[in-house]
Amino acid sequence: MANPRRVKATNRTFDILEVVNEQNGGSLSDLLKEVDLAESTLYDHLETLKDNGFVVKEGSEYKISLKFLDYGMGAREQxxxxxxxxxxxxxxxxxxxxxxxxxxxxxxxxxxxxxxxxxxxxxxxxxxxxxxxxxxxxxxxxxxxxxxxxxxxxxxxxxxxxxxxxxxxxxxxxxxxxxxxxxxxxxxxxxxxxxxxxxxxxxxxxxxxxxxxxxxxxxxxxxxxxxxxxxxxxxxxxxxxxxxxxxxxxxxxxxxxxxxx
Incomplete structure (x- = not known):
């Protein structure tokens, strides 16, 4: 049972990131096959993640950015x-x-x-x-x-x-x-x-x-x-x-x- 105090929009964002990572990137149409979202909703999430530096867009494909590597290396060094x-x-x-x-x-x-x-x-x-x-x-x-x-x-x-x-x-x-x-x-x-x-x-x-x-x-x-x-x-x-x-x-x-x- 989901915790009612958790933010659904945040969970959805991380679900999208998991899909992008597992698929090694993909176009909007490719990623749409893996998530239960409307195309416009998925697009808005991906573009917001891109604007904040967490995904990059290479041609038509969205991919995980190296910003996560910076975070991970920081956590590792602790x-x-x-x-x-x-x-x-x-x-x-x-x-x-x-x-x-x-x-x-x-x-x-x-x-x-x-x-x-x-x-x-x-x-x-x-x-x-x-x-x-x-x-x-x-x-x-x-x-x-x-x-x-x-x-x-x-x-x-x-x-x-x-x-x-x-x-x-x-x-x-x-x-x-x-x-x-x-x-x-x-x-x-x-x-x-x-x-x-x-x-x-x-x-x-x-x-x-x-x-x-x-x-x-x-x-x-x-x-x-x-x-x-x-x-x-x-x-x-x-x-x-x-x-x-x-x-x-x-x-x-x-x-x-x-x-x-």
Missing amino acids: KKIVPVSGDSLTQLVEKTGGLGLISIEEQGWCVFLKKEVGEQGVSSIARIGRRVPMHASSSGKAMLAFYTEQKVDDILERHGLDFYTEQTIVEKEELLEELSQIRDSKVAYNDSELVVGSRSVASPIIHNNRVYGAISITDSRQRIDNERFRNELPELVSAAANDIELRLGDHNVHITGSGQR
């Missing part, structure tokens, strides 16, 4: 994990050759914050800023495992356990059992649960009982055999997470010390 994770992520990728990611949780989604691509890594599935479901990603499960029971329930209530592949966990009890195992090992796995043929291993990044995010390595099943998946990669990812946790501690001490002088 995360404490950004300045302390780069070296650890780079070293992890150099050792594994895969796709390395730093992820955080925002509004119940796992969001890719930083990435490094190794010689064999595939980056197309991991655009910075992309949101993926917590229950179907190794980083998402790594973070969920260390949230309170109430927060886990709130996220599952909000987003559910949608099906993506035959390996996706869609039963709450099964997910909770896996989260319990992750709490014991501080390692989370994803074996084709979001993208068929992809494997990833993640560890949470925790400092002073606060979950800052997770670090993961992803590659194809062809390049990650069972031995690497269950032994080699968990050790490397856990070590990288530990290094970032230490850097977070040093970073916080530096900030506190500077403020007290």
Whole structure:
């Protein structure tokens, strides 16, 4: 049930932006096929967004503008994990050759914050800023495992356990059992649960009982055999997470010390 205090016109504007983004842009007639609006109403919304710099018009097509990139980069730079994770992520990728990611949780989604691509890594599935479901990603499960029971329930209530592949966990009890195992090992796995043929291993990044995010390595099943998946990669990812946790501690001490002088 929709919240009566929400502004319908604002929701409609964001619905239009979602369509423009998902369609990678389009003409008025193209976008009209995807929204339940009169042509004149959609035109007015698009032109207003263009006047405010949130979409651009190239020929007859409306597209998302880079103004959103400016906003996103500003939000990214506010995360404490950004300045302390780069070296650890780079070293992890150099050792594994895969796709390395730093992820955080925002509004119940796992969001890719930083990435490094190794010689064999595939980056197309991991655009910075992309949101993926917590229950179907190794980083998402790594973070969920260390949230309170109430927060886990709130996220599952909000987003559910949608099906993506035959390996996706869609039963709450099964997910909770896996989260319990992750709490014991501080390692989370994803074996084709979001993208068929992809494997990833993640560890949470925790400092002073606060979950800052997770670090993961992803590659194809062809390049990650069972031995690497269950032994080699968990050790490397856990070590990288530990290094970032230490850097977070040093970073916080530096900030506190500077403020007290």
